[in-house]
Amino acid sequence: MKPRALGWLLIAFLSTPAAWAADAASGTAQHPPGAAIASGHKLATDAGMQILAEGGNAFDAAVAVSSTLGVVEPISSGLGGGGLFLLHDAKSGDDLFLDGREYAPAAATPEKYLDKDGKLDRDRAQNGPWSAGIPGLPALLVDLAAKHGRLPLKQSLQPAIRIAREGFPGYPRMARGYRQRMDVMRRYPGTREVYERNGKPIAEGDVFKQPELAHTLELLAEKGFDGFYRGETAKKLIAGVKQAGGHWTEDELAAYAVKQRTPISFDYHDWKITTAPPTSSGGIALAQMLQILEPYDLQKMDAAHRVHLVVESMRRAFRDRTFFLGDPDFTAIPQAVLTSRDYAQGLRATIHPDRATPSDLLSGKETPLEDEETTHFSIIDGEGNRVAGTQTVNLLYGSGLIPKGTGVLLNDEMDDFALKPGTPNAFGVMGFEANAPKPGKRMLSSMTPTFMESADQVAVLGTPGGTRIITMVLLGILGYDAGLGAQEVAALPRYHHQWLPDVIEAEPGAITAETAQALEAMGHKVVGAGGGTLGSSHPWGNLQTVAWDKKTNTLSAGSDPRNPVGSGEVSLAGPSN
Template sequence: MKPIARSLLLCALLLSPSVWASEAAPARAAHPDGAVIASGHSLATDAGMEILAKGGNAFDAAVAVSSTLAVVEPISSGLGGGGFFLLHDARTGKDVMLDARETAPESATPDQFLDKNGDLDRDRSVNGAWSAGIPGLPAALVQIAREHGRLPLKDSLAPAIRVATDGFPVYARMARGYASRAEVMERYPGTREVYLRNGRPIAEGDVFKQPELAHTLQLLADRGFDGFYRGETGRRLLAGVKQAGGRWTAEELAGYTVKTREPIVFNYGDWKITTAPPPSSGGIALASMLQILEGWDLGKMDAAHRTHLVVEAMRRAYRDRTFFLGDPDFVDIPQKVLTSRDYAQGLRATIHPEKATPSDLLSGNPTPLEDEETTHFSIIDAEGNRVGGTQTVNLLYGSGLIPAGTGVLLNNEMDDFALKPGTPNAFGVMGYEANAPKKGKRMLSSMTPTFMEKDDKVVVIGTPGGSRIITMVLLGILGYDDGLTAQQVAALPRYHHQWLPDLIEAEDGTFDAETVKQLQAMGHKIDLPGDSAAGGRGSSHVWGNLQTVEWDRSTNTLYGGSDPRNPVGSARVEKPAKAD
């Protein structure tokens, strides 16, 4: 080669972006070295790992984890409820959200929830057959296995069937929850048959077996969708609802469909955030809050000023949540505007850096609340597939109604609708047309399964917690952005503001005395849980059950974080054994 040609070639190589990139940027692993699962119960985490060891992928594991949670966390979720499943396919790079939210039966018109005086009948809206929407979780399990999994559905459901048959120890939260709902649950023969042992309610330490639920799961495994929504189980569900005074039809039960929706995607700093679209309110609220907050360097602020700005972002996002959000198949949601950076900049401009904005200056009515009894799991497999699943039956033990012979505890998600205009339900939900019940409509939710990605990190995060779900996920995202580990993020202290009531709620120990003093000087009202004399409620409540997993691509290391507030939760990292 001539000297001039060699010189030109050398210059070209030196200027080549690929050469400089390989020297400047650390190598990133293409696939994780193993798998990680975090869920609200160790038996569910174990079930997912068992399925991975049999050659399944993250989606097969999700079916195993979800169905096992439906067995071991009846206080939080079950086949009689619904959920949202955020999926990432590593081969195609595609993200989708499966919307398995419950739907309103045709009979559930607003007038059916009024008493003789025209007031909201709170017993009917939260207890028994009228409070239950058409379940979505079984259909989601079938669809995940069929469209995304590698193993037959019967293989992925096998761990849940085994646990329902053999039983598991009743834990403290499960027993306490039953005690608080016993009066309602013991109204119904099918529920008494499951939860009473020789006339005695379940107690901590009992081995809780559910043979009827195992049979229902087996029919689902054998016949797929028809095994739950038609045939034996379908007939028993319809009969149980009718016996309890409700009205479902065979056509609307068999007509349930899972909706495949496009996730909400936006950037926060170096992170790409992929999260839940309507009928979840979480993704739009996260986009609004994070894009408001990106205007400040939160890491350089003292605790009081950082909290002040985060709370002001929460306040504005929750105000919008109330007025604009509902089921997108029924309501025209201005999603493009609400998730835009320009809109967030406009909201940011209304925030005073040293003073709280009184919520009554942001006109409107109280924000809908939702119950806290929900569950979440996060999965990354060895191929890089990932799943964030959040599922629920709404209140503790849902409606309290188990149709005889099914073992299926029905949800009470109808209470998440606005059942009477202008009248709050038991959790403060005000009535608005955007969230009014109609046949086939899905009630508004706060469930927010979320992915975070940047050059060297991949994260799956989510939590239960009712209306606090969104703010817990927000604080988790900010924690990862600060460089915290997965377990540190799961353990973060939590605070929350939802526009109205105009109050910062916080767990015990979240703020020190000086931070509280500074926030109050800015005009914030703070609920101090353990100090009723200082204006708090005198409680020591803790929130949520956050489950998160992380893949550090620079070191090819997996991490799991399971909320320490939940003693039966579990995060496991391991290399699954290869199938025989």
């Protein structure tokens, strides 16, 4: 896929001479020359730049970008969902990981998701009140502002509040998504009141106003945590869930807490990779895949053998994801083993250089061992602080349920649990006891916000895409390692393997017909190759990345060209390349 023309990028110049200071000994800059933001929507990027211009840092900007994405991309994220944020504090040099993942309400026991025949009830798992976990994003925004920001939460939330109240033009993906989910979303009066006017669903170009969501955001801005998890908003959420047939309690909402976890860090070639720990499955998978691949010179290989080896690394990482990963507060995860070079070496030894490993030959039993609809943003500020933030409501428009009076569209993250052991979820992945639901337990995620840092370059990247998030970030890292720029990385063609089903999925045109034929001769099954005549009929993902070249002291940013023009947006404040 070719990157589209970049004439729509918003570029502002707000640099100061101090930003150009360089380390004379190393020849590399000490601080970026300005700021860079890449997000899935222009209004969100603009909101972040506004907060930076008002004196905020990257963490304040992240609050503005995140909350605005929740307003303008309800198809993907919002206050009714959760998020995983990776932070770098330039002053201390520390990397921090904030886990704002949703968790299971006590009433949501596994048997609640089975039909009369004992099979998984997919409607209950993916739609309505039983599909929703206790939201984490509001608490994450409060925590980020209070502990890391420079401005009050009230100031950083103002762009989102204004846009929710005044409205913004509906766009094709939003209108199309509602039509796809209309049968579910029309079940709930609170949802119909927001998304329909005179019985007609929102259409492209309609000014989409959300006054109730604006009020909910104002309460969050004024009262912080208590403005969402206690008091007026909490009561309305609980009443709305109950009215729709579900069950939440005041204590469950009030008990929510953001978890600060230690990021996963490892080396790949000349890069230090810092990425997401559990409850994300992405960081462990990246460590496995990249350490399997590290000895190979992928750039010197023909396309078929390069894809073959990358796919075999994916296959093994996703197999381990199925059995070993879950909420670390509830599950003993053998993280040190899974992320070790010795373990990767053992996995590498099982790869045949010219033959696919059938997934059923990798054990499909538990063994002992010693969105698409998500959104991502990447930020670097002039001090060198950075944020990689991925947030979601899971599937298209989440549960479809908005409790009346809140404007808050609830997630359907309960489907990310192994609700019935060994039964695939909406993304085709399955799990067992490690990811089974329990009260207060957080469901396993694929969100993989990631930093890359070498002696002369820093990159921030992430993407939506369900389980494909992990493999898209992998391909992005390999792209930067091969010397590609930020926009080239955002535009890279994509392919994916997740152990089961045993197929290579590819975007249209990502794998040529000739390469697909060579892969099939090795024993792989390829869908979506050769111009998209098979399998996947559309591109996937929405990768957002920013990069700082410390030698030239320039910033660059890439927003996924798969987005319609005017949706994804990057902004550079200061000299750029």
